Amino acid sequence: MTPQTALIALLLLSTAGYYLGRKRAMAVADKTGGPKTLHSRPVYYGTLTALWCAVPALIIFSFWMMFESTVISNMVISKLPESLQSLPADRLNLIMNDIKNLVSGNIVSGEDNPALQAAADYYQYLRSISHGALFVLILTLCIAAVSVLQNRIRPDLRARNHVEKLIYYILIACSTLAIFTTIGIVLSVLYESIRFFKIIPLHEFLFGFKWSPQMAIRADQVGSSGAFGAIPVFTGTLLVSAIAMAVAVPVGLMSAIYLSEYANRKFRAFAKPLLEILAGIPTVVYGFFAALVVSPIIRDTGALIGLDVSSESALAAGLVMGVMIIPFVSSLSDDVINAVPQGLRDGALSLGSTQSETIRYIVLPAALPGIVGGVLLAVSRAIGETMIVVMAAGLSANMTLNPLKTVTTVTVQIVTLLVGDQEFDSPKTLAAFALGLLLFVVTLILNVIALYVVRKYREQYE
Amino acid sequence: MNKETNQSNGSVRTADLVQKGLARRYKTEKRFRMAGLCAIIFSLLCLAGLFVSIFGSGYTAFQQTAIELDIFLDPSLLNPNNLSGADFNGLVKTSFFKLFPEVTDRGEKKKLLSLLSSGASYRLSDFVKTHPDKIGQTVSLFVPADDDVDMLIKGHVNRNLPETERRLDNLQLSLINTLEKQAKIKKQFNTTFFTAGDSREPELAGIRGATCGSFYTLLITLVLSFPIGVAAAVYLEEFAPKNRFTDVIEVNINNLAAVPSIVFGLLGLAVFLNFFELPRSSSLAGGIVLTLMTLPTIIIAGRAALKSVPPSIREAALGVGASKTQMVAHHVLPLAMPGMLTGTIIGMARALGETAPLLMIGMVAFIVDIPAGFTDPSTVLPVQIFLWADSPERAFMEKTSAAIMVLLLFLVVMNSAAVFLRKKYEQRW
Known part of the structure; x- marks a missing residue:
């Protein structure tokens, strides 16, 4: 049965x-x-x-x-x-x-x-x-x-009324699932994190400078005692995300400007779907590309000009992540730029400014809030991106801003701490949930701000 | 810009200033325009680079090197009633040694045998089981070669490297050369890749297990997320009153759409695996986690589709006496359905390529068996790609690229279906 x-x-x-x-x-x-x-x-x-x-x-x-x-x-x-x-x-x-x-x-x-x-x-x-x-x-x-x-x-x-009432309640139940999901995420991550912070104090986690989560499993084992200072992990995440944004924002923005202001219909119809393909490629594919193609190229180029590049450099992961985010930035900016009223452009052009001046002095400032919102969403995406960094960035938590060195990120640590066999109650596994909580909170704040900004901006021109 | 008119008016200054700056401004204009074009070209080059590198290293995986053996199916060794107990390995060995009577030394024999895959005896056993009438005859059979041989034949390994840097030594190389001269070794279409599960041996590894796992996981995701997503979209767009509660739901959905996928994995681990004790690594748990992840996408697309149905249709339905539920079910929903389906397919495509949350719920285990149900331990295509990408063998790199090609093919099919639906049923009101 x-x-x-x-x-x-x-x-x-x-x-x-x-x-x-x-x-x-x-x-x-x-x-x-x-x-x-x-x-x-x-x-x-x-x-x-x-x-x-x-x-x-x-x-x-x-x-x-x-x-x-x-x-x-x-x-x-x-x-x-x-x-x-x-x-x-x-x-x-x-x-x-x-x-x-x-x-x-x-x-x-x-x-x-x-x-x-x-x-x-x-x-x-x-x-x-x-x-x-x-x-x-x-x-x-x-x-x-x-x-x-x-x-x-x-x-x-009154069968029809009964049926409709029932359907109505079923519809409500389905739409509240989103709330339950959020509550589930918060509760599960928070619960494990609180258990973690009972062992490792919060300030030590947030402001510690040493991250080495390897713990002695048995009491008599010689080995590292485990250090859970997350600052190196944060700097690593920020470094990789910064590299990614340095690629994605200029390229994405310029593509959006070209596609919406300069390109003719034919070019647009050809280039836009191709850009969208970039967005549809699974992240694991980007990770493979970063680890097997981009990393060696960067390392070899570095060796040619006498630089010591680590084979799991932050640069490779950041660059590929940037490429992944380009279509995200460009499609969001495209929407925003298209929402700027044509009258503003016509006014600037009729006063004798060139097209690029119109874009730089009129369209972009008008679209700026929306673009900022889009960039914030992209940042939250970069911070939360997992597979590229798992495959192309390293595990060792170095406190460095040198993009040629190996760094580790929050998501990499979550994956390495939780994949594989270990007891569920050790600080090592619980640390993953603490990092997850942090990730959730940071991305949530970024998303809320971004969504608010974008919505406010849309209302402005509607 | 007429100089003479300007001069005659006596206001030379402004026009001159404008004229002077024009060349510079046009240059800037040109540069700006070029920058935009370069940005697009850069993105497209990245796309091309990605595809070229993956297809370039992956297409060879669809062929597999095989060695032809003439095997005498000795009736004294093969008892038709007890085939599973037969020594197929021994049969393969003796027939392989027969090809090289000059190899007699124990160590050299070992090196010779290492040219064959450990799957050779399985191939023979399968053959005998399907053709028991061939016992007593000599059959010629292609058995898989070892992955090192495969790499050499495909030209991924440089034969001129010094012996110490090669995985195959000089003796093995000369043996392979002999085989090539006798035309006993050749590349065949790699059926193993599509019919086998995962394996530690690259030449025996296939994607069938991962594909089945992906299928079961996506089925769960579709069955759960489509009805729930449509229901939620219908409620929010057609029924929900404008109040605090609705606002909370909306904000929640928009936020969930942007939450990193790995957080959903943490949720799955803590709630579905540890609290509800769903079977670990199963496509059931994976499907539920992916459902939560894709729901926001489907709801947002569904709402957009419902919004695009003009109000006149609703008013007409209500006007002839339909109830609100009837109006939605009989008129609005059918018109919005293509848009909803498009959103669902796009959400499914995203779910198919998702890896990170599934790592969290243990779908990353090494699983050889092909899953037969929703609660069997299984893995999915992207996770299989991740696992293979981590393997040190050169042959696995080729397999990884090939698996990526298969995954991309699925994605292309799904996305084209979405585009087709949109094109075919798109209505402008």
């Missing part, structure tokens, strides 16, 4: 409910003199039945699936032998993982343990009970909904 079967059964039952409701409505109507005596068309009686059949059951189903494994895990843990239960939380997690692996028939780390086997059997038993119960529950709910509605269907039942 897998959840999939329950879902399919639910679908079938709702379809059946639709036909039953419609049939019932027709039958009722026949007694009172044909379908025209019904308040709504028979379809609505069917839809009403189907909705009441599907929606509550679906809600129950999703909540059940969300909490099923947590509840079962806790029940299994409470049944484990005392010696295992008294283990620290992280060891217990490992054991739970082993049990789950046993259940799904995977290879288990460590030796065969009868206690684990028993726990796995218990887990399986509980899970089959849970799935069975879910199935029965959904079935009962559906049948109850259909039978209740069968009795309720009368010619004066």
Whole structure:
């Protein structure tokens, strides 16, 4: 009895409910003199039945699936032998993982343990009970909904209004998902970050000058104790983003100006889609390009003129990131420049200024707020960009503004700290969430300012 | 600019000043214009460079070097009832040694064998299993060569390098030369690349597993994000009252569209994996995370499509007595649907190329098996590209470029579909 079967059964039952409701409505109507005596068309009686059949059951189903494994895990843990239960939380997690692996028939780390086997059997038993119960529950709910509605269907039942009300609530539920996503992001990142700041004080994180997150995993291990001063990571991020913006802003802006002010229709129709292709290329492709083509070129050129360029230089990552952002800047600026009223241009041209003077002294100042907004959005994009820097920038957190050296960024650190196996409660993993929180907050502030500026600007000329 | 008129009026000064500056100003004008053109040319050159370098290093991956072996399917070794227990490796070895009777030394034999891929015996085993009637005959079969041989045949390795800098030594090189002279070694179309999952051996690695993973992940994303996105867009555009609550939703959606994708990965890790305990590395978890990520795109595109439907249509529907829901469902939504579909396809294309959030939820694991369902551990195409790009073998670089070409092909198809939809159904009111 897998959840999939329950879902399919639910679908079938709702379809059946639709036909039953419609049939019932027709039958009722026949007694009172044909379908025209019904308040709504028979379809609505069917839809009403189907909705009441599907929606509550679906809600129950999703909540059940969300909490099923947590509840079962806790029940299994409470049944484990005392010696295992008294283990620290992280060891217990490992054991739970082993049990789950046993259940799904995977290879288990460590030796065969009868206690684990028993726990796995218990887990399986509980899970089959849970799935069975879910199935029965959904079935009962559906049948109850259909039978209740069968009795309720009368010619004066305002089925259409009921259906519309239900649809209205479903629409609201769908649109609030965005709020829940934001809340989910804030809560999950904040919760782990607070745990991190309990171990590493906030000021040490924000103002520390040394970043080396390698921690001794066992107490007796010799090794670095871990330092979580994020300043080098921030400077690295800023350096790479600055290089990217140094490429993207002039090139993007000039392309936008040329496309909207100078280019003829034909050239525009040819160049604009090509620029948009740049925006559609996945970032992992840019990362590959940066690591395998641009980095070696920069290193070799550096060697030719006697410069010592690291093979994972900030320059390579920044340049490629800049190329990635060009279409972003250019399409935003294009919109903004096109929104400047033609009258302003005509006025300047009629006073005898050349086209470039018109653009520089009239169009650009008028469009400046919008352009600034677009650039801010681009900066937030550069800061949050992950794959290019993961593949082309380094891991070592150097405090440097030299673009030829290796630097690391916030996103690189998040990826390296979280990819691979490690215990979930160590400051090392929690640090990733603290960095994530910072990233979220910074990009959020940039976005809010940018969106506000752009919106204000649009209103100005509308 | 008539000098004489100006002179006769006696106001020479301004005109002269203008005249004097004109040459300089025109020059600036020209320079400015050139700068704009250069900016576009620079971007297009970058695009060209990207494509040329990837296609240039990737097209060879669609061919694979194979070595032809004449294998005697010895009935005493192959029991048709128990083929899985048969020693296919031994068969491959003996037939390969037969090609080079002069190689007798143990060490040299080992070097000879290293020219063959470890997948050679699988190829033979597959062949025998599909043609059990051939047992007892001698068949000629192409088996994959090792990736170092492959690189050499394709010319990615310089044969004139000193022996110490090559992965293949002089003996192996001369053996390959002999094979080439006998025409026993040749390049074939690389079917493995499209039918196999990931592998540590470049010559046995393929993208089928990643493609299936991408398919399942995108299916989840589409099934979840399209209905929810359309519903949200319809609510915000057609039903929502102008109040605080609606404003909050709008601001939220606009912000989510600009949140770095890796943050969605953190959300997925903390909420879906650790709290709800969804299976790690599964396309289910990946699909849900990508849904949250693409929803804002779909909602924004959907709202734009709804906005472009003229109000007269709504008024006409309401005028003949339709309810608000009927008006939306029967009239506005069908007219806005092409625009919504275009937005959805673009959102899906973005989701297909997304890597960072999927790294967070463990889709970066080395997975050989081809996923068969939504909860199986799987990987997706961009993550596969990331994994291969990290591999040190030269042959994987070629595979990476080829995988990128396949990914780009998918993206081109999706985006062309979006453009086609827009062109075909675009209506100007």
